[in-house]
Amino acid sequence: MKPYVPDALPLANLDLARLLPKIGPANAALARYDGLLQSVVNPAVMLSPLTQREAVLSSKIEGTQATVDEVLEFEAGMDFDPEKTSDIQEVVNYRETLTLAAHEVAHRPISLGLLRQMHAVLMDSVRGANKTPGEFRREQNWIGSAGCTIEQASFVPPSPLQLLDYLQAWETYLAASDVDVLLQCAVVHAQFELIHPFKDGNGRIGRLLIPLFLYQKQALASPMFYLSDYLESHRDSYYAHLQAISREGDWNGWIAFFLEAVTQQALSNAGRVRAMMTLYEEMKRRIAELTRSQHAIAVLDTLLDRPIFQSGDFVQRSGIPKQSASPFLRSLREAGILQVLRESRGRRSAVLAFRDLLNCAEGREIF
Template identity: 80%
Template sequence: MQPYIPNILPLGNLDFARLISWIGPANAALARYDGLLQSVVNPAVMLSPLTQREAVLSSKIEGTQATVDEVLEFEAGLEFESEKVKDIQEIVNYRKALAMASEFLEHRPITLSLLQQMHAVLLDSVRGANKTPGEFRRDQNWIGPAGCTIEQASFVPPSPLQLLDHLQTWENYLAVDDVDILVQTAVAHAQFELIHPFKDGNGRIGRLLIPLFLYQKRALGSPMFYLSEYLEAHRDQYYGRLQAISRGDDWTGWVAFFLEAVTDQARANTDRVRAILALYEEMKQQITVLTRSQHAITVLDTLFDRPIFRSSDFVERSGIPKQTALPFLRTLRDAGILHALREQSGRRPAVLAFRELLNRAEGRHVL
């Protein structure tokens, strides 16, 4: 099998007559979601469970087996067996890469250098750390069953000799405005996956680029539109549509799939954000009454930012004096808002959980 040669961008072979019925609903659903997002005073704090969820689901597509609550429990100091810790660390790195890239985009557009920085963070001290983190590949790679030869591969990415040329063309495409922003996002994501510039981590970097690119193009007020829930649920179709590009140049089929994913996910995200906002308003009233303190909103924001935590970390992150913060936590436990996952023992602090936030963010009973 010969290395894949990427299409020249912008594409000239998209069937817009076929896509038009998908483009309108996808853009409308995303706009409704963004409108809701822009009404959130501090989305990075209030909606942090959605970021955690994206990190878990995008990593799950690549085979990790850890849940949102396990990641938060690990960060709160609970212990897990070594294989689980490896999965959790990959998820933590994904979240760090997203945060770093979001900050980068406050001042500059997406660049190849940013991709390398994200990749270095993603593979830091985890499986794949021997796959040249932060560097584009210099060797020919291929995709297929474990142990297969290049002749048996299902896909052979572009030759490393032309890799930088393809990446530069891709970077230039991000800087222009194509016919439609969501169509351009679909093309940019797929082209990145087909170029496959890294030895490992291409799928996760490619999915991270979706909200980042929409944010760069101002289709989103903040980079918090996460598509991995849909892509993980339709994993076979996701990979099948990408493969149909390399085998049959079916870009229109891929873009239609992507637009359907955006429409479905935007609606699901909107419902989830509304549920979280409703909980915030409920808790604001309840915690204000329970604490009768000027610190009530600080307490609430700290819980939303990290719904599983050590009591000592709560004191540090909230900035509320210890002699005031710890009684607050006892009050919230007595009211059934917080639940203990580990009781205090000697110098070891208690680990507490804000269950209802996790349950609403996940749309199911988690804890």
């Protein structure tokens, strides 16, 4: 099988008559979701469980097996076997990559340099760390069943000899404008996946690009729109549509799939955000009543930022004096707001969980 030759961007001969009925609803759904995001006082803190969930689901598409709870328990100092620890570290790296990239895109456009920076963080000290983190590949690779030859491959990415030319053309397209920002986002993601510039981690970097690109194009006020939930639950269709581009040049089918994903995910995400906003208001009232303290909001924000935590870490992150923080945590435990995952013993702090917030992020009923 010969290496794939990417189509020139912007794409010619798109069937806009077919795509327009999907472009409108996708943009409307995203705009409603963005309006909701803008009403959130501190989205990076209040909606951090959604970022955790994105990191878990995008990693799951690549075969990583770890839950949001396990990641947070690990970061709170609980122990796991080496294989699970490795999976959790991949999720943690994904979240750190997203945080880094969101900060960078607030100040400068997405670039090939930023891609390499993101890849270095994503692949740091995990499986694939031997696959040149932070560097574009310099050799031919291919995708297929384990141990297959290039002739048996299901997809052969572009030759490394032309790789930089294709990436530079992609980067130029990224900075330009197309007929619609969501259509352009669909093309940006798929073209990146087809160029496949890294030895490993291409799927995760490509999915990270979706919120970053929409943020850069000002379609989002903050880069907190995550598609991995939809893509993971439609994984076969996701891969089939990408493959149809390389085999049949079917960009229209891929873009239609992507627009439907945006529409459905925006509705789903909006439901989760509204549930978390409702929980925030309810907890603000309850915690104020329980603590009768000026620190009530600081308590709640610290719980939102990390809903599974060590009690000692809570004191440090909240900035609340220990003589006040310890009684607050005791009151929240007694009220059933916090659950104990591990009791304190000697110098080892208790590990506590704010389950209602995790349930909100997963879309489970809490009230």
